[in-house]
Amino acid sequence: MRGRMLFAVQLLFTLLVAAFLIVPALLSMLAGVTVNYFRGIRSGLTLQWVAQVFELYPDTIGRSFLIAAAALVVTLLVGVPAAYALHVRGGRLARAIEEIITLPLAIPGLAIALALLLTYGGFGDFRRSWLFILAGHVVFTMPFMVRSVMAVFAAIDVKTLDEGAASLGASPLTRFLNVIVPNAKPGIIAGSLMVVTLSLGEFNLTWMLHTPLTKTLPVGLADSYASMRLEVASAYTLVFFVMIIPLLVAMQLFADRGAGRGARR
């Protein structure tokens, strides 16, 4: 009897906390499909605001995906070999480099953006193109790729695997592709999802680095909140939400699968 009471209280508390967090999100999304937010649901439901978002901000959505994909490519091409080199080389220098790569996590995005502006602001074409934002995103997301790949390397004794492949006649590039990369796959995928999600949602840095012609989705969102009807901004949020949720779910599923495999060993 007492156990059931306790359970009921705990359930109630959990539901309350969940409601506290979920209700604002639901309200916000609901606002995006309401005809008039101030008159509430009674005014009817509509997709006109969502349509308006796609009319007003289509470039920001496309650009956000472009930048996220490009950031992913760069972090893969640079981050995975870097993680491998740092792991195999080891020693104090490798530790120091790892710390430096991780530093952008601790520094406010604004400061990184400022540094980029001070250094490269003078290169007009670069400054005005989306590549400038990409540079910022790569700086910001690189530690997530390097770290998650290094974590896998630490777990599988990649150095001996590499030596094993070498003893069988594989050249450094061949064994990197045949043995190192496939065995680092859990870390690479986890890192990739992280890079894409972070890049899609990045605001701080991007807000400093963008020009009116290189807005990304989160910057556009801020813009719409500042200058549009609340319904449009809310619809924009809804669009963003629909895009980001599948990525988050994929990330979680993958983390679970990785954990399952680890347990089986």
Next chain:
Amino acid sequence: MNGVAVQLQGCAKTYPNGTRALDPVILDVARGETLVFLGPSGCGKTTLLRIIAGLEQPDAGGRVLFNGADVTAVPIERRNVGMVFQSYALFPNMNVADNIGYGMKIRGVDRAERRARIAELVALTGIEGLENRRIDQLSGGQRQRVALARAVAVRPSVLLLDEPLTALDAGLRERLRGELDRLLRMLGITTVYVTHDQAEAMALGDRVVVMRNGAIAQIGRPRDIYFAPASRFVAEFIGAANILEGDYADGVLNLSGGKLPVDCGAPAGAVIAIIRPESIGVVAPDQAALCGRVDSVSFIGARQRLSVSGAVDKAVLVDAPNAIEIKAGDRIGLRIDPGAVRLLPRDRS
């Protein structure tokens, strides 16, 4: 006979932090021979193996030759070695067959030939039926066999094994040791084997290289090393030995407890005598030059090991036949075969 002859000329190894892992080593491995590096951990045996493999570079001046050709600067992937690692280093992203076939795939061997060779090796190492298993579905013994099959699949010039049985439990280790011996004899390939287990070294090696503190303590056939250890360290490391201090002159060894006639010649003076427990016989006290009291008896089936005190200044280990009834406290005589005593000048040990 398969494989190459391996020569090491003045191969030393100093790590960047100044640690000397290996003093300059000169060594010849004959074609088709199985040579075992034996020693306690940190003696440099694995470093030496890795120098032969090409995973480590010897210090300047050291040279590694395969059939007379200098391969010192050749990276491991072009030395055509086969290597079995202590942790096996099997690729978790490939199944058993793909692991075994990897070296052939790299060398561009066509699919049909590869498949035939894999089947041959699977049969040879007794892992039929496991071809499509993932590596994490294999037991320790099975992994060991896959690692061996993978290493010999490419018909290497020299087979290098780094403590391949150490990760297994004792019973399995003994069984696989026998299998490994049969396999190595059959392949007849030049093999260098690293272990810290002296029984493994004796059972597998045509010759054994006993190492200590980065230097070679003795090289020889297992018999030579056992019966004629070159130093106190070798005698103590290989099997059990009684090491007694005494003085030698004119065929007689003076120990603290009595005199022993000894066959082997040695310069007169202070010596250590090395006597294996199994070469000491148990007799009645009045029939022996040395007698003492039994401190402890441990019966291990095939024989019983006694610890005898009072005969010399320290306890003597004796392996007695299992049929004699002996108990702690008994007074016994020790008969030592004059031919079974090995003398070394005391300053050399």
